[in-house]
Each structure stands twice: as C-alpha cells, then as structure tokens.
Amino acid sequence: MKLTGAQALIKSLEMEQVEVMFGLPGGAILPVYDPLIDSSIRHILVRHEQGAGHMASGYAHATGRPGVAMVTSGPAATNIVTPLCDAYMDSIPVVVITGQVAYSVIGTDAFQEADTVGITMPVTKHNWLISDAQDIPRVVREAFHVATTGRPGPVLIDLPKDVANAPMEWYWPEKVDMPGYKPNVKGHPRQIKDAAKLINEARRPVIYAGGGIMLANASNELRALAELTGLPAVTTLMGRGALPDEHPLCLGMPGMHGNFTAVTAMQKADLLITLGARFDDRVTGKVSTFAPDAKVIHVDIDPAELGKVRLADVPIVGDLRTVIDEMIKALKSERSKQDPPDLAPWLATIHDWQERYPLKYRQEEGGPLKPQFVIESLRDNTPDDCILVSGVGQHQMWASQLWKFKLPNTWVNSGGLGTMGYAVPAAVGAKVGRPDRMVWAIDGDGCFQMTAQELVTAASERIPVKIAILNNAYLGMVRQWQELFYEERYSEVYLSPDLPDYVKWAEAMGCVGMRVDTADDVVATIEKANEIDDRPVVIDFRTDWREKVYPMVAAGSSNDDIILGPEFGEGGR
Amino acid sequence: MTLAASPHHILTVTVENKPGVLSRVAGLFSRRAFNIVSLAVSPTDDERFSRMTIVVDAESAPLEQVVKQLNKLIPVIKITEVPPAEGVERELMLVIVKAAAETRGQVTELTAIFEAKIVDVGYDAMTIMVVGEPEKLDAFSDLVKPFGIVELQRTGRIALPKLARESTRLRSVKTARA
Numbered sequence: 216m217k218l219t220g221a222q223a224l225i226k227s228l229e230m231e232q233v234e235v236m237f238g239l240p241g242g243a244i245l246p247v248y249d250p251l252i253d254s255s256i257r258h259i260l261v262r263h264e265q266g267a268g269h270m271a272s273g274y275a276h277a278t279g280r281p282g283v284a285m286v287t288s289g290p291a292a293t294n295i296v297t298p299l300c301d302a303y304m305d306s307i308p309v310v311v312i313t314g315q316v317a318y319s320v321i322g323t324d325a326f327q328e329a330d331t332v333g334i335t336m337p338v339t340k341h342n343w344l345i346s347d348a349q350d351i352p353r354v355v356r357e358a359f360h361v362a363t364t365g366r367p368g369p370v371l372i373d374l375p376k377d378v379a380n381a382p383m384e385w386y387w388p389e390k391v392d393m394p395g396y397k398p399n400v401k402g403h404p405r406q407i408k409d410a411a412k413l414i415n416e417a418r419r420p421v422i423y424a425g426g427g428i429m430l431a432n433a434s435n436e437l438r439a440l441a442e443l444t445g446l447p448a449v450t451t452l453m454g455r456g457a458l459p460d461e462h463p464l465c466l467g468m469p470g471m472h473g474n475f476t477a478v479t480a481m482q483k484a485d486l487l488i489t490l491g492a493r494f495d496d497r498v499t500g501k502v503s504t505f506a507p508d509a510k511v512i513h514v515d516i517d518p519a520e521l522g523k524v525r526l527a528d529v530p531i532v533g534d535l536r537t538v539i540d541e542m543i544k545a546l547k548s549e550r551s552k553q554d555p556p557d558l559a560p561w562l563a564t565i566h567d568w569q570e571r572y573p574l575k576y577r578q579e580e581g582g583p584l585k586p587q588f589v590i591e592s593l594r595d596n597t598p599d600d601c602i603l604v605s606g607v608g609q610h611q612m613w614a615s616q617l618w619k620f621k622l623p624n625t626w627v628n629s630g631g632l633g634t635m636g637y638a639v640p641a642a643v644g645a646k647v648g649r650p651d652r653m654v655w656a657i658d659g660d661g662c663f664q665m666t667a668q669e670l671v672t673a674a675s676e677r678i679p680v681k682i683a684i685l686n687n688a689y690l691g692m693v694r695q696w697q698e699l700f701y702e703e704r705y706s707e708v709y710l711s712p713d714l715p716d717y718v719k720w721a722e723a724m725g726c727v728g729m730r731v732d733t734a735d736d737v738v739a740t741i742e743k744a745n746e747i748d749d750r751p752v753v754i755d756f757r758t759d760w761r762e763k764v765y766p767m768v769a770a771g772s773s774n775d776d777i778i779l780g781p782e783f784g785e786g787g788r
Numbered sequence: 789m790t791l792a793a794s795p796h797h798i799l800t801v802t803v804e805n806k807p808g809v810l811s812r813v814a815g816l817f818s819r820r821a822f823n824i825v826s827l828a829v830s831p832t833d834d835e836r837f838s839r840m841t842i843v844v845d846a847e848s849a850p851l852e853q854v855v856k857q858l859n860k861l862i863p864v865i866k867i868t869e870v871p872p873a874e875g876v877e878r879e880l881m882l883v884i885v886k887a888a889a890e891t892r893g894q895v896t897e898l899t900a901i902f903e904a905k906i907v908d909v910g911y912d913a914m915t916i917m918v919v920g921e922p923e924k925l926d927a928f929s930d931l932v933k934p935f936g937i938v939e940l941q942r943t944g945r946i947a948l949p950k951l952a953r954e955s956t957r958l959r960s961v962k963t964a965r966a
Contacts, residue, residue, distance in 0.1 A: 518856050518859070519857050
C-alpha cells in the first residue's frame with residue numbers, strides 16, 4: 216500500500232493506539248494535518264504550543280499512557296521545549312512531533328527553521344530527525360517504545376515537510392530493534408536478598424517513595440511491603456498518593472516544605488528504603504548532613520540514579536513492581552529465619568512527632584481568607600478520586616501538604632523543573648484523559664497569568680476543568696524568600712489582586728467566573744463549581760498575602776534545622 | 789602537570805554510525821559538567837559503528853556516573869574502560885618548529901632521538917610528525933619549544949586494552965623455544 220509520509224505518520228499513531236493529541240498547525244506540519252481529518256484520533260487545538268506539551272504531560276500523568284503533542288517547526292518547536300524539559304525532569308512519557316522545513320533546505324536558515332533536534336537533545340530521552348519517509352513507522356514505533364519503557368520520558372520526532380509529502384510503502388514493524396536500548400527490569404536476586412536482610416535488621420527504617428512508584432504502577436506492592444513489617448513511608452512531591460495519606464504508615468511529604476515528621480523521620484532513620492526517588496536537593500537539604508545514620512537501599516530502573524547523589528549500600532536496578540514483589544518474598548523468608556527488631560518504639564516516636572508538630576495555620580473568624588483553608592475546603596468537598604493539578608509555588612506546597620491523596624495518579628504537578636503555568640494546560644490534559652473524573656487545579660495568580668489562554672481551548676472543546684486561583688497578588692514564594700532571606704526588601708513580586716480582573720477574564724474565555732473574599736463563602740462556591748459540568752470554572756479566591764509556607768528548610772541548610780513557623784511560638788522551635 | 793599525566797580515565801565507546809551521535813556525546817559531557825581531556829572518533833571494521841576514544845578528567849566526575857550516563861544514550865552500544873596502566877595508548881602530533889640553518893641540525897637530531905619523522909621542510913621551519921605515548925609527545929614539544937613552535941596539533945589519544953600474556957598457546961610457544 217502506497218502512502219505519503221504524512222499518512223504513514225497518522226496511521227502509525229493509530230497503530231500505537233493514540234486516541235487524542237494536542238497541537239497547533241503551521242507551515243511545515245501542514246501535510247500531516249490533512250490526513251488527520253480522516254483519522255480516528257481526536258485533536259485538541261491549543262492556543263499556545265507550550266499548552267500542547269503540558270496537556271500531553273497532564274494526560275500521561277492521569278492515564279499512565281503516553282501523551283502526544285504535534286506542532287510545527289521553528290517557533291512552535293521552541294515553544295514546546297519547556298514542556299519537554301518539564302517531562303524529562305519528572306520522567307513523564309510524552310511524544311512530541313514537530314514539523315521541519317524541507318530536508319533539502321535544512322541548514323539554509325529557511326523560514327521557520329530551527330535546529331529542533333539539536334535544541335531538544337538535552338531535554339528528551341531521545342529524538343529523531345526523519346530523512347526518509349520509509350523510516351516513519353519504524354521511528355514512531357521506536358519513539359513510543361523509548362518514551363514508555365525503562366525510565367519513561369519525553370521523545371521528539373522531527374519531520375521535514377518534503378519527507379511528509381514523499382511516498383512510502385506502508386508496513387508496521389512487529390518488534391523494535393534497538394541494540395543500544397535495553398532497560399534492565401529484573402532486580403539482581405542477591406541484591407534483593409541483601410536488601411531484605413537490611414530491612415529485617417533495621418530499628419528505624421523509613422520507606423522513601425518517589426514518583427517511580429506511579430510510573431511503575433507499584434502502589435499496591437508498596438502498600439504490601441509497608442504493611443508486611445509496619446514500615447513507615449514518606450511520599451515525595453512526585454510520589455504523593457503512592458500510599459494513601461490516611462494510611463497509618465504514611466508520613467506525608469518530606470523535603471524543604473515537608474511536614475516535620477516526614478523530614479525528621481528520614482533524618483533519624485537507620486535505613487532508607489528508597490523506591491523510585493532520586494535524592495533531589497529539595498528533599499535532602501544539605502546532602503552532607505542528610506540522614507547521617509542511614510544505610511541506603513536504592514531501587515531505580517535508571518542505573519545512573521544509583522550513587523548519583525548518595526551512595527547506596529544496596530543498589531538495585533530494576534522495575535519497582537517486580538523488585539518490591541521479590542523483596543517481599545525475600546523479607547518473608549528472612550523473617551522466618553530471624554525475628555526482626557521491634558519497631559514499636561520507632562513508630563511511637565513518629566506518632567509523638569505527628570502529635571506535637573502537625574501542619575498548622577489559623578483561619579480567624581472574619582479575618583483574611585487563608586489559602587490553606589481554601590485547600591482544605593476543596594479537599595473535603597470533592598470526590599475521593601478527584602484529580603488535583605497544581606502550578607508551582609506556595610499554592611503547590613500547601614496543596615501537596617494538605618491534600619489527603621487516596622489514590623495514585625490523582626496528583627499532577629511540575630516537580631523537577633518547577634514550571635510556573637503548568638496547572639491550567641495540565642488540568643485540561645488530565646480531564647481529556649479521564650473525563651469520568653472531577654479535575655481541579657489549584658493555581659497561583661502568577662502561574663495563572665502564564666497559561667490561562669488554554670481555558671479558551673477548554674471552553675471551546677467542552678473540557679470542564681475547575682481552577683481555584685489562590686490570589687494573593689504576589690509571586691508568593693519569591694516574596695516569602697525575600698521576606699525571610701533578603702530583609703523584607705521586596706523586589707518585583709507585587710502583581711495586584713484586581714489586574715487582571717480574573718472573573719471577567721474567565722467569562723471572556725467562555726468559563727464561569729466567581730470570586731470569594733471571605734471564609735464563609737468558600738464551601739458554597741466550591742459546591743456551585745462542582746455542579747457545573749458543561750464548561751470550565753474559575754474561582755478567584757482572595758487570600759491573605761502574608762501567609763507563608765511552613766515548615767521550611769532554608770536552601771542549603773541541613774534538614775535538622777527545620778523551621779516550624781510562627782504557629783509554634785518563638786522562632787518556630 | 790601536563791594533560792597527559794593528569795589523572796584520567798580512558799573510555800573506548802562503540803557508537804552507532806549515525807548523524808548527530810558526536811553531538812549527543814559531547815552534549816552529555818557538557819550538561820553533566822564532565823571534562824573531556826581528549827576525544828578521537830574513527831570508523832571501525834564494521835561500517836554500522838564508530839569508535840570514540842574519550843579521555844575523561846578523573847577529577848571532574850566519578851567514572852561510574854560518566855559510564856552510566858553515557859550508557860543511557862541510545863546510540864551508545866558498548867563502553868570499555870581502559871585503565872591507563874592496562875592499556876596501550878598512542879597519539880600522533882604534527883608540529884611546525886622553527887629551524888633556521890644554525891639550529892636545524894639540533895632539531896633534526898631531536899627528531900632522530902624521538903624516532904619522529906620530518907614530513908615537510910620549508911625555508912626556515914620543519915614539520916615533524918611524532919607518534920607515541922602522550923607523555924612522549926609532551927616531552928618532544930617541551931624540548932623543541934626553545935627553538936620556537938609555529939603550530940602544533942595533536943590527534944588525541946586512542947587506546948586498546950593490553951593483551952593477556954597468560955595465553956596457554958603463547959606459553960607453550962615460549963616453552964618450546966626454551
């Protein structure tokens with residue numbers, strides 16, 4: 216069967232079971248947009264290419280399947296670099312297709328030409344420039360394989376316009392043949408046995424669970440491991456929901472803005488069972504003083520993570536689901552030979568911390584609206600399987616701290632790159648992937664202004680996402696740092712609560728816009744928003760600009776020097 | 789300390805012979821802040837692959853990280869580390885040395901001592917080719933420096949592991965001779 220390169224591309228995407236893609240056409244990608252008309256694939260027309268990338272990422276977060284975005288060459292390709300980098304840092308499977316100027320004119324600085332493959336090399340797991348239409352099915356097959364296996368990540372296919380127009384003979388490769396790409400999924404049995412032995416000897420063990428749990432679909436296994444011996448677990452910013460927050464062994468989020476118990480349990484641990492996490496600087500604080508007494512078991516599918524920041528006593532390369540399963544078996548056999556130490560004193564210490572140092576804030580009657588109060592109200596008035604999306608900054612930290620995640624893949628945020636403006640497009644992508652779920656985004660006023668135009672996309676495509684703006688009229692996290700570390704010298708952080716008028720803006724974009732100034736109106740407004748299912752909703756919550764995120768470990772400090780905040784009296788401890 | 793003598797690791801990396809592979813490898817080194825001392829790329833006997841000999845500054849990064857990160861590049865097929873003590877390293881240098889009539893004799897003499905070769909002669913300069921271990925090249929360039937170096941180019945080293953001496957076949961040969 217003879218096809219054009221463009222037809223072959225669309226057909227290849229169909230073969231990969233792509234149901235939806237996010238994109239925006241332009242000159243170089245024009246040939247591919249023609250056969251798209253006749254395809255079963257739903258295309259969502261974005262307003263900015265960055266939106267397409269984050270939507271693909273939100274889709275992947277919520278569904279576990281690769282998100283697909285397609286844009287044209289040059290400026291469109293450079294606009295999608297941020298989402299690629301974002302997905303790369305958080306290991307999210309995203310496939311981006313970019314148009315390119317004709318192969319015959321590459322290198323001549325043609326109109327809308329950019330070295331897309333060169334630019335995106337450091338922010339993709341791999342990328343391809345196609346020079347022959349005959350390669351298209353093979354490359355698409357390889358691209359999806361690379362994006363979704365091993366440590367997942369974004370990939371990019373750059374398709375020159377003349378290649379898209381060239382004829383090819385259709386085929387579909389049965390299997391992928393990539394000699395340089397063979398992820399190791401099965402953990403080494405001896406290492407697993409050594410790990411079990413360490414766990415069985417530990418007196419103060421802590422499971423350090425990261426986003427890898429979600430990527431490996433291993434939350435059931437994690438729970439089984441924790442429950443087998445009563446191991447307490449922290450869930451990182453990317454790992455929130457890996458173990459339900461209401462589970463008695465779940466300690467919540469560690470790190471710079473983690474709760475006291477999660478941070479301190481890691482500091483005092485004698486064993487860290489690290490599962491799909493990477494000792495990010497936001498978790499460890501000053502590395503040389505991080506968990507000084509802990510031995511480390513580190514399981515990751517990416518061998519390069521082992522020993523990158525912290526040397527592991529037992530490094531294990533493998534798929535978390537398989538490895539944890541094997542670990543449970545090995546642990547059972549270990550326990551049949553030797554009784555483990557009693558963990559009750561350790562768990563009692565942890566419970567004592569939890570009681571003495573909870574997350575605290577005060578919503579005063581008639582006082583300014585506290586952002587934490589909004590988040591807790593939202594948490595308590597949404598279904599258990601609601602997908603929560605956030606931008607980056609104070610609102611993100613409060614959301615991650617206070618939400619009670621009950622299921623994996625219900626938390627969508629930008630962890631590694633910290634991309635402001637992530638929330639709106641990611642929420643749209645999540646809702647497209649899971650139309651059966653309620654999708655709420657908690658956003659900051661600064662973040663919202665970066666990508667709000669994608670609500671036009673949502674309104675026109677009838678994608679009913681709900682956005683809660685915690686409008687404190689500031690770039691709040693930067694303001695917090697200037698207050699604490701720059702002697703309250705505020706530099707370029709004030710945004711104004713009224714400019715823009717978020718309600719009018721929402722309405723102009725085809726959404727329902729509402730405003731809340733007082734605590735009394737919060738729940739009723741949320742309930743009203745929950746009932747709207749035919750268009751997006753934006754609520755402008757006017758929150759207290761003075762509020763800061765606590766606890767906090769100052770950048771570069773040891774986690775031992777955690778600051779609890781003003782609610783805990785003088786100096787916060 | 790000269791480059792050749794500073795602590796280094798030698799990696800011979802078999803890569804797919806495709807466009808952009810050098811850029812991927814170089815990009816990885818710069819992004820991860822690993823320092824390259826020298827880099828040589830050449831075809832192999834199999835046209836599908838090329839071989840890169842990368843000399844990495846041992847102080848800029850732990851070797852394990854360099855190898856693991858390199859392994860993640862899809863066009864990288866195989867990485868072999870050649871510890872400096874266990875490898876045969878060679879490098880080639882072309883150097884134009886000032887050699888007017890009165891000093892030409894001394895330069896020629898040095899060339900002979902180093903078993904180097906004069907590959908071009910001009911009115912008051914000569915181009916000399918030196919092949920050998922990187923330390924030998926360092927020594928030669930130090931010695932001709934006083935005469936005046938006009939231009940100098942080195943290929944960067946290539947390396948292969950030393951062969952095992954304990955082969956049973958070779959042992960039997962030795963015994964037979966003895």
